[in-house]
Amino acid sequence: xxxxxxxxxxxxxxxxxxxxxxxxxxxxxxxxxxxxxxxxxxxxxxxxxxxxxxxxxxxxxxxxxxxxxxxxxxxxxxxxxxxxxxxxxxxxxxxxxxxxxxxxxxxxxxxxxxxxxxxxxxxxxxxxxxxxxxxxxxxxxxxxxxxxxxxxxxxxxxxxxxxxxxxxxxxxxxxxxxxxxxxxxxxxxxxxxxxxxxxxxxxxxxxxxxxxxxxxxxxxxxxxxxxxxxxxxxxxxxxxxxxxxxxxxxxxxxxxxxxxxxxxxxxxxxxxxxxxxxxxxxxxxxxxxxxxxxxxxxxxxxxxxxxxxxxxxxxxxxxxxxxxxxxxxxxxxxxxxxxxxxx
Amino acid sequence: xxxxxxxxxxxxxxxxxxxxxxxxxxxxxxxxxxxxxxxxxxxxxxxxxxxxxxxxxxxxxxxxxxxxxxxxxxxxxxxxxxxxxxxxxxxxxxxxxxxxxxxxxxxxxxxxxxxxxxxxxxxxxxxxxxxxxxxxxxxxxxxxxxxxxxxxxxxxxxxxxxxxxxxxxxxxxxxxxxxxxxxxxxxxxxxxxxxxxxxxxxxxxxxxxxxxxxxxxxxxxxxxxxxxxxxxxxxxxxxxxxxxxxxxxxxxxxxxxxxxxxxxxxxxxxxxxxxxxxxxxxxxxxxxxxxxxxxxxxxxxxxxxxxxxxxxxxxxxxxxxxxxxxxxxxxxxxxxxxxxxxxxxxxxxxxx
Amino acid sequence: xxxxxxxxxxxxxxxxxxxxxxxxxxxxxxxxxxxxxxxxxxxxxxxxxxxxxxxxxxxxxxxxxxxxxxxxxxxxxxxxxxxxxxxxxxxxxxxxxxxxxxxxxxxxxxxxxxxxxxxxxxxxxxxxxxxxxxxxxxxxxxxxxxxxxxxxxxxxxxxxxxxxxxxxxxxxxxxxxxxxxxxxxxxxxxxxxxxxxxxxxxxxxxxxxxxxxxxxxxxxxxxxxxxxxxxxxxxxxxxxxx
Numbered sequence: 007x008x009x010x011x012x013x014x015x016x017x018x019x020x021x022x023x024x025x026x027x028x029x030x031x032x033x034x035x036x037x038x039x040x041x042x043x044x045x046x047x048x049x050x051x052x053x054x055x056x057x058x059x060x061x062x063x064x065x066x067x068x069x070x071x072x073x074x075x076x077x078x079x080x081x082x083x084x085x086x087x088x089x090x091x092x093x094x095x096x097x098x099x100x101x102x103x104x105x106x107x108x109x110x111x112x113x114x115x116x117x118x119x120x121x122x123x124x125x126x127x128x129x130x131x132x133x134x135x136x137x138x139x140x141x142x143x144x145x146x147x148x149x150x151x152x153x154x155x156x157x158x159x160x161x162x163x164x165x166x167x168x169x170x171x172x173x174x175x176x177x178x179x180x181x182x183x184x185x186x187x188x189x190x191x192x193x194x195x196x197x198x199x200x201x202x203x204x205x206x207x208x209x210x211x212x213x214x215x216x217x218x219x220x221x222x223x224x225x226x227x228x229x230x231x232x233x234x235x236x237x238x239x240x241x242x243x244x245x246x247x248x249x250x251x252x253x254x255x256x257x258x259x260x261x262x263x264x265x266x267x268x269x270x271x272x273x274x275x276x277x278x279x280x281x282x283x284x285x286x287x288x289x290x291x292x293x294x295x296x297x298x299x300x301x302x303x304x305x306x307x308x309x310x311x312x313x314x315x316x317x318x319x320x321x322x323x324x325x326x327x328x329x330x331x332x333x334x335x336x337x338x339x340x341x342x343x344x345x346x347x348x349x
Numbered sequence: 350x351x352x353x354x355x356x357x358x359x360x361x362x363x364x365x366x367x368x369x370x371x372x373x374x375x376x377x378x379x380x381x382x383x384x385x386x387x388x389x390x391x392x393x394x395x396x397x398x399x400x401x402x403x404x405x406x407x408x409x410x411x412x413x414x415x416x417x418x419x420x421x422x423x424x425x426x427x428x429x430x431x432x433x434x435x436x437x438x439x440x441x442x443x444x445x446x447x448x449x450x451x452x453x454x455x456x457x458x459x460x461x462x463x464x465x466x467x468x469x470x471x472x473x474x475x476x477x478x479x480x481x482x483x484x485x486x487x488x489x490x491x492x493x494x495x496x497x498x499x500x501x502x503x504x505x506x507x508x509x510x511x512x513x514x515x516x517x518x519x520x521x522x523x524x525x526x527x528x529x530x531x532x533x534x535x536x537x538x539x540x541x542x543x544x545x546x547x548x549x550x551x552x553x554x555x556x557x558x559x560x561x562x563x564x565x566x567x568x569x570x571x572x573x574x575x576x577x578x579x580x581x582x583x584x585x586x587x588x589x590x591x592x593x594x595x596x597x598x599x600x601x602x603x604x605x606x607x608x609x610x611x612x613x614x615x616x617x618x619x620x621x622x623x624x625x626x627x628x629x630x631x632x633x634x635x636x637x638x639x640x641x642x643x644x645x646x647x648x649x650x651x652x653x654x655x656x657x658x659x660x661x662x663x664x665x666x667x668x669x670x671x672x673x674x675x676x677x678x679x680x681x682x683x684x685x686x687x688x689x690x691x692x693x694x695x696x697x698x699x700x701x
Numbered sequence: 702x703x704x705x706x707x708x709x710x711x712x713x714x715x716x717x718x719x720x721x722x723x724x725x726x727x728x729x730x731x732x733x734x735x736x737x738x739x740x741x742x743x744x745x746x747x748x749x750x751x752x753x754x755x756x757x758x759x760x761x762x763x764x765x766x767x768x769x770x771x772x773x774x775x776x777x778x779x780x781x782x783x784x785x786x787x788x789x790x791x792x793x794x795x796x797x798x799x800x801x802x803x804x805x806x807x808x809x810x811x812x813x814x815x816x817x818x819x820x821x822x823x824x825x826x827x828x829x830x831x832x833x834x835x836x837x838x839x840x841x842x843x844x845x846x847x848x849x850x851x852x853x854x855x856x857x858x859x860x861x862x863x864x865x866x867x868x869x870x871x872x873x874x875x876x877x878x879x880x881x882x883x884x885x886x887x888x889x890x891x892x893x894x895x896x897x898x899x900x901x902x903x904x905x906x907x908x909x910x911x912x913x914x915x916x917x918x919x920x921x922x923x924x925x926x927x928x929x930x931x932x933x934x935x936x937x938x939x940x941x942x943x
Contacts, residue, residue: 156618170671
């Protein structure tokens with residue numbers, strides 16, 4: 007068993023510049039936080055804004071993660087993804103309103119149980135809806151981007167209108183559960199309790215998602231499928247089943263994001279998903295289509311920047327995202343962490 | 350002569366030719382054929398939306414590119430006229446300056462978006478146009494000191510074009526400035542439509558179609574795919590902006606809902622898809638049917654909703670406000686089953 | 702001799718508007734290494750991809766291990782026991798060597814004994830077990846691709862030009878591994894340009910030209926008959942024999 011001498015390790019040492027280039031996307035978040043601190047100047051305001059920026063970013067990430075994975079796996083772009091956000095919000099809020107006694111009680115246990123039930127109901131409904139959507143709307147148009155865009159936009163319209171049919175034409179206002187109202191003060195900065203909860207849920211979800219993708223066989227199949235779907239099939243895996251699973255999970259996550267966003271805004275409309283899609287797309291593009299990590303970083307950047315800018319120059323808040331997207335695409339035309347396709 | 354006007358692109362179906370002639374005659378004689386304000390308004394909207402849908406077809410049907418920023422370009426033209434008329438005072442010079450600067454702004458913006466997103470992959474374009482268009486819509490409603498915000502802007506156009514200007518009588522119809530205004534809209538739409546027809550039948554249009562079929566091969570043959578796609582985007586944006594200017598001249602009002610909303614974007618998509626992508630005549634058929642349905646079918650739905658009031662859920666589904674849902678279903682079905690739209694169907698019948 | 706592991710009858714495959722395979726008839730005997738030879742562009746890779754199902758056959762039949770697999774999906778063919786090493790190796794570059802190997806086992810975890818065997822056959826994979834596969838050299842990637850196909854017991858291996866552009870030392874490592882694989886009872890269909898490798902490894906051979914198999918027989922017969930070589934492949938293999 008002699009190893010041929012001429013294929014020794016060939017790892018080239020990375021130069022400092024290359025290392026920095028690799029780490030840069032991850033470093034952007036702390037850099038933005040520091041820049042925010044310098045620009046705002048008041049530590050307490052900065053802390054408040056940072057927390058709400060992170061909360062917003064986490065929620066956008068939850069909504070965007072499914073979309074970006076679905077694209078990565080099957081090259082399917084789902085413009086109807088926003089419909090799941092709206093449906094999730096309406097289902098979740100309906101449950102919360104029905105459980106008014108629990109949400110109104112000054113008991114963290116009852117409050118959290120109500121939220122958990124609302125989230126479960128929302129995820130179940132949007133997951134099932136996602137399954138149906140995949141079968142009816144998306145499946146017939148695999149491989150045809152133009153038709154995909156058109157048909158999924160059609161699906162978005164129909165689902166939004168069905169929300170009007172079921173829940174009526176008006177927006178619904180919702181109060182946060184009793185124990186999640188108000189803010190805690192830390193170092194002179196007021197931080198809303200709900201936002202802290204949102205940051206916590208987002209972090210837990212991101213870590214869980216990473217664990218699944220890194221440590222489980224199904225995660226391996228998904229990551230391999232994003233890179234080279236045909237090879238995954240040639241090894242003997244039914245990529246289509248994996249894809250449906252990811253589609254359903256992504257839809258359920260969009261539903262979760264919808265509930266969280268509804269409680270964040272304290273009002274829900276049928277059009278909210280459509281509005282969120284703008285941010286979801288920006289996040290997916292700047293992260294690199296198909297990359298979960300990229301979407302996470304992108305979402306945090308969008309959330310933080312929007313909150314900082316809203317404080318400094320309110321009218322430019324939404325435009326700041328476009329500026330961010332432009333800057334990042336000039337730096338990396340495929341997004342921060344592009345998924346390198348095998349072909 | 351006629352064939353030359355149509356750039357050699359004939360309808361190629363007897364039924365289609367008939368339909369197009371009926372539409373042309375009705376639009377050309379609208380002030381004389383129909384009575385009252387509403388039909389004339391409908392006719393003007395049809396002219397403008399034919400132009401708008403046709404300019405979108407250049408992008409979607411011929412270029413194979415989905416854009417969600419078409420209403421943004423439309424709005425730029427409309428706001429150009431509105432702002433010029435507000436600040437330069439009423440007059441034709443204001444209309445001209447407004448239209449041209451609106452179109453110029455549209456071209457510049459289209460160029461930027463195109464160079465940015467078409468460079469990577471065409472699918473970015475759909476997503477980025479959606480983002481940019483929504484940002485512009487938000488900006489317009491936020492900078493209310495300039496744009497009037499959600500309320501929009503009302504302004505004066507040259508008196509010659511308003512109903513206060515009485516010209517005389519012709520064939521038993523009183524000719525007012527409003528009729529002249531209508532013919533401005535009609536004439537400009539017709540000329541610009543024929544120009545679009547010329548563009549898609551030029552060598553440029555053929556290359557664009559070749560790229561739509563197989564961009565990889567087109568690039569390999571030596572065509573600069575980005576250049577062609579970006580040019581198509583700019584042309585389409587310019588014509589959309591001019592359609593917006595006509596709309597502003599006709600309505601004497603602009604607001605975010607009438608020019609910039611996502612809903613209008615969907616309307617345009619529906620017109621082009623249902624009429625038939627990549628045919629130009631599809632835009633004519635689609636826009637005419639759509640505007641007519643929008644104007645008259647909603648009343649019908651209201652009636653049906655009342656008639657079924659005793660049933661559960663059905664009246665809600667038939668509520669005129671749910672009009673968009675039925676359009677959405679129609680849209681999905683037409684993408685699946687009639688990807689070539691009405692025009693494609695009519696042409697196939699002839700071929701078989 | 703028992704029935705063949707694989708036989709193709711009149712296989713036609715189109716790619717876009719091009720008629721690439723024009724009636725391929727091929728027999729791969731059980732337990733042997735069969736070399737698929739021929740000039741560039743005669744349809745060898747397309748033949749493998751058609752067997753795997755990545756290109757759908759327009760007409761003709763593919764029989765594998767006693768069943769007709771012509772209409773099965775790609776993944777079903779793989780699960781039926783066909784291992785595939787594509788020309789581009791199909792390495793998942795963002796995944797580690799270990800993760801690539803784990804994906805090679807569709808029916809369960811990687812068997813420790815089999816892992817030991819594969820690592821002894823391809824020692825470099827052990828060295829880089831936890832590194833990203835994208836960082837491997839070309840030869841190491843090729844070994845990983847073959848080892849991944851071998852990660853669980855399969856009956857038939859389709860291997861597309863494994864020695865292309867590799868140093869002779871790596872080629873001999875690979876040849877040794879393939880012989881061990883055969884010794885375990887597997888059948889192998891190998892596309893090869895290098896005639897000396899083909900002669901050393903092959904039990905039987907098939908020569909393709911213009912989308913057809915023009916000769917199918919024992920490797921020894923082809924290796925000894927220079928006239929046959931000249932007629933089949935348009936040039937003598939004499940140069941490559943040295």
